[in-house]
Amino acid sequence: xxxxxxxxxxxxxxxxxxxxxxxxxxxxxxxxxxxxxxxxxxxxxxxxxxxxxxxxxxxxxxxxxxxxxxxxxxxxxxxxxxxxxxxxxxxxxxxxxxxxxxxxxxxxxxxxxxxxxxxxxxxxxxxxxxxxxxxxxxxxxxxxxxxxxxxxxxxxxxxxxxxxxxxxxxxxxxxxxxxxxxxxxxxxxxxxxxxxxxxxxxxxxxxxxxxxxxxxxxxxxxxxxxxxxxxxxxxxxxxxxxxxxxxxxxxxxxxxxxxxxxxxxxxxxxxxxxxxxxxxxxxxxxxxxxxxxxxxxxxxxxxxxxxxxxxxxxxxxxxxxxxxxxxxxxxxxxxxxxxxxxxxxxxxxxxxxxxxxxxxxxxxxxxxxxxxxxxxxxxxxxxxxxxxxxxxxxxxxxxxxxxxxxxxxxxxxxxxxxxxxxxxxxxxxxxxxxxxxxxxxxxxxxxxxxxxxxxxxxxxxxx
Numbered sequence: 362x363x364x365x366x367x368x369x370x371x372x373x374x375x376x377x378x379x380x381x382x383x384x385x386x387x388x389x390x391x392x393x394x395x396x397x398x399x400x401x402x403x404x405x406x407x408x409x410x411x412x413x414x415x416x417x418x419x420x421x422x423x424x425x426x427x428x429x430x431x432x433x434x435x436x437x438x439x440x441x442x443x444x445x446x447x448x449x450x451x452x453x454x455x456x457x458x459x460x461x462x463x464x465x466x467x468x469x470x471x472x473x474x475x476x477x478x479x480x481x482x483x484x485x486x487x488x489x490x491x492x493x494x495x496x497x498x499x500x501x502x503x504x505x506x507x508x509x510x511x512x513x514x515x516x517x518x519x520x521x522x523x524x525x526x527x528x529x530x531x532x533x534x535x536x537x538x539x540x541x542x543x544x545x546x547x548x549x550x551x552x553x554x555x556x557x558x559x560x561x562x563x564x565x566x567x568x569x570x571x572x573x574x575x576x577x578x579x580x581x582x583x584x585x586x587x588x589x590x591x592x593x594x595x596x597x598x599x600x601x602x603x604x605x606x607x608x609x610x611x612x613x614x615x616x617x618x619x620x621x622x623x624x625x626x627x628x629x630x631x632x633x634x635x636x637x638x639x640x641x642x643x644x645x646x647x648x649x650x651x652x653x654x655x656x657x658x659x660x661x662x663x664x665x666x667x668x669x670x671x672x673x674x675x676x677x678x679x680x681x682x683x684x685x686x687x688x689x690x691x692x693x694x695x696x697x698x699x700x701x702x703x704x705x706x707x708x709x710x711x712x713x714x715x716x717x718x719x720x721x722x723x724x725x726x727x728x729x730x731x732x733x734x735x736x737x738x739x740x741x742x743x744x745x746x747x748x749x750x751x752x753x754x755x756x757x758x759x760x761x762x763x764x765x766x767x768x769x770x771x772x773x774x775x776x777x778x779x780x781x782x783x784x785x786x787x788x789x790x791x792x793x794x795x796x797x798x799x800x801x802x803x804x805x806x807x808x809x810x811x812x813x814x815x816x817x818x819x820x821x822x823x824x
Contacts, residue, residue, distance in 0.1 A: 390429070395443055395455035399692030399699040399771060400757060401489055403461045404443075414465050417481050419473060419762055421465035431629030448634035449755065450670050450704050451690050451772060473762035475520045479511035482524055482767065485759050489771040491693035495784035496531050503527060517763065518544050524767075533784075534726060534752045539766040557803035559664050563596065565812040566661075570594070575651060577644050578602050579617040584648050586655065592718075592820060593652035596661040597676065600668025600728040603640035604633070634671060641675045649679070649711060657716040659820055663746060667727025670755075677732050678709040680717050680742065687735040689775045698773065706735050718823070719744045720816045721789060723797045726750035733787040734776060743823070745816045747795040748786035791819060 387409070395404040396416075403414040403421065411433075412426040425432065433445040436452050443455040473481075483504055493500050507523055514520050521544045528536050567574050567583070571594055574585035581602045584595045606624045611617060625633050652658065660680065687706040691698040719742050721733050730749040736742045754770035761767065775781045782788075793815050795802050806812055 389438055389440065390443075394458050394461045396458050396461075398454045398456065399489070399694040400453070401485065401759070403458075403465065404455055405461055405465065412465075414461065415759055416462065417485060417759070419464075419477065419481060420760070421462045422760060423465075424758075428629070431631060434631060448631055448669075448671065450674065451692075451702060451755065454699065475514035475517075475763075476508075476511045478520060478761045478763050479507065479514075479523060481761055482527070483507075485767075486769055488695040489693050489757060490531075490769045491698075491754065491771055491773050492531075492533065492783050495781070496533060498530055503530065517541075520763070521545075521765075524765075533770055534750060535754055535756050535768060535770045537756070537766075537768045541765075556800050557807065559598075559803070562803050562806050563598070563664060565806060566596070566814055566817070569812055570814060570817050573651070575647075576613070577647075578607075578612050578621070578640075579614075582644060582648075584652065586652065587659065587817060587820070590821065591654070591656050593655040593658040594661065594817075595648060595652075595658065596664070597729075598664050600665065600670070600672040600676075600732075601637070602668075603638075603644065603672055604636035605640045605643050606636070634669070637669055637672050638675050641672055645676070645679050645709075646711070649713070655715060657718065657820075658713055659718045659720060659817065661720040661816075662725045662729045662732060663720050663722040663816075665725055665729035667729050667752075670728040670731045673728040673732040674704075674706060674735060677735055678707045679711065680713050680736075681706060681708045681739045682712055682714075682741070683739075684708045685738065686777060687738045688731070688777070689779070691773050691775075693771045693773065704735075706738070717742045718820050721746045721749050721787065722795045723747065723750055723786075723802055724799060725786075726752055730782075730787055731774065734774065734782065737787065738777060743791065744787075744789040745791040745819055745823075746789050746793050748788045749782075751782060751784045751786040753781075753783060791823070793819070 390406050391408060393406050397404065401416050402424065403416050405412045405414070406429060409429055410427065411429045413424045414421050415424050433447055436444040436446050438444070441457045443457070445453045445455065447453060487500055507527065510523050511520070514523065521540045524538055528538050567585070570587055571585040572588050574583060576583045581599045582595065582597050584593065586592065587594050602618070602621060604625065606621055607617065611620060625636070628636065658680070684705060684707045686703050689701045689703045691701045719733060719736055721744055725733060726749065730751070730753055733744065733749055734753070736744070752770065753774035754772035756768045757771045758766055758768045770783070773781055773783070795805060806814060
């Protein structure tokens with residue numbers, strides 16, 4: 362070692378320490394079992410392979426499996442606690458247990474009654490759903506009202522009607538019940554008027570208000586300048602599909618999403634998330650190059666239903682000049698809430714220096730709302746439109762013994778003062794009172810054959 366240069370010696374030491382840490386980690390993880398706090402899930406690790414289970418009173422069914430480092434990033438590990446990150450901004454905390462339930466990995470019991478299925482559904486929400494108060498629902502009363510109906514159910518159709526009624530009572534856009542098509546009741550259309558579509562409105566904005574329009578990944582993000590002004594305009598329609606997998610020619614084709622998904626599905630989950638962030642960074646360089654000389658910017662999230670919160674907050678980093686805590690998150694458990702986690706919004710080195718206008722509306726949901734919630738901490742951002750949808754949590758998926766999947770909201774997102782906007786949505790600085798119904802909202806852009814956008818018109822006046 363005497364003849365080695367200091368830098369090389371340090372490098373070898375670092376490799377040695379990393380190898381020792383890796384060996385220690387593998388020893389602590391090998392042949393272990395863990396229960397996740399606040400999500401009703403279990404984790405079994407054999408060597409470097411994991412199996413992730415959904416747990417309830419009757420079942421323990423595999424949700425995912427594979428190489429641990431391909432699905433999770435290890436944040437910390439001790440003898441009795443494991444903290445993993447699944448690719449989002451919320452870390453998952455697991456406590457070590459001697460064993461998972463004995464039925465883990467076995468076939469769910471086919472003898473579960475309709476009453477059992479109802480109880481599993483109700484119990485899962487009782488333990489993990491975080492917003493009964495915000496949704497004005499007395500869940501204990503729901504049990505008393507619907508249990509007799511579940512006891513009398515004699516068919517999957519009757520069970521589906523009971524559970525569908527419960528979902529409607531909660532009115533949460535993150536609650537989904539995946540029942541077979543044959544059991545779904547088709548609601549006849551009641552409107553005979555023209556129904557405007559999302560693409561109609563977006564194209565109307567581009568045609569009337571924008572010049573030098575550019576599009577990336579089949580419209581996941583588009584940008585240009587507002588005519589007759591020095592204001593840039595960026596419309597972000599999704600918080601997914603930012604990875605730079607396809608050529609510009611392929612991005613414009615109707616087959617874009619199919620080809621994109623084919624490439625993505627070949628990659629481990631953690632690599633998929635990294636690709637999304639790299640895609641954001643790549644395209645934002647192009648956006649800023651095209652709009653570098655503007656003195657203000659409009660970011661339109663009015664048609665964005667969500668996606669990855671990491672994508673949303675990476676996009677926001679380009680419009681803030683300071684890194685600071687913006688939100689806290691906790692998850693609901695049967696015993697209370699998990700320990701709060703604080704997210705620090707980062708500022709990109711290439712952040713925009715001008716004034717920013719954020720456009721939101723009733724269709725701004727989930728990860729797009731997390732963008733809006735975090736943006737409230739920055740005085741250079743003025744929001745225009747109306748409050749967002751009011752659904753922030755990651756979707757927690759579960760499965761009934763009958764085989765139907767369902768989801769719920771178990772994570773509570775709060776601003777820096779501890780306030781949650783679940784059910785109400787993030788408010789705006791300049792209120793335009795958009796209707797909450799999607800199609801009524803779209804119709805506000807039309808007066809007969811005339812198209813106008815009150816938010817963009819307001820930006821011109823505000824400046």
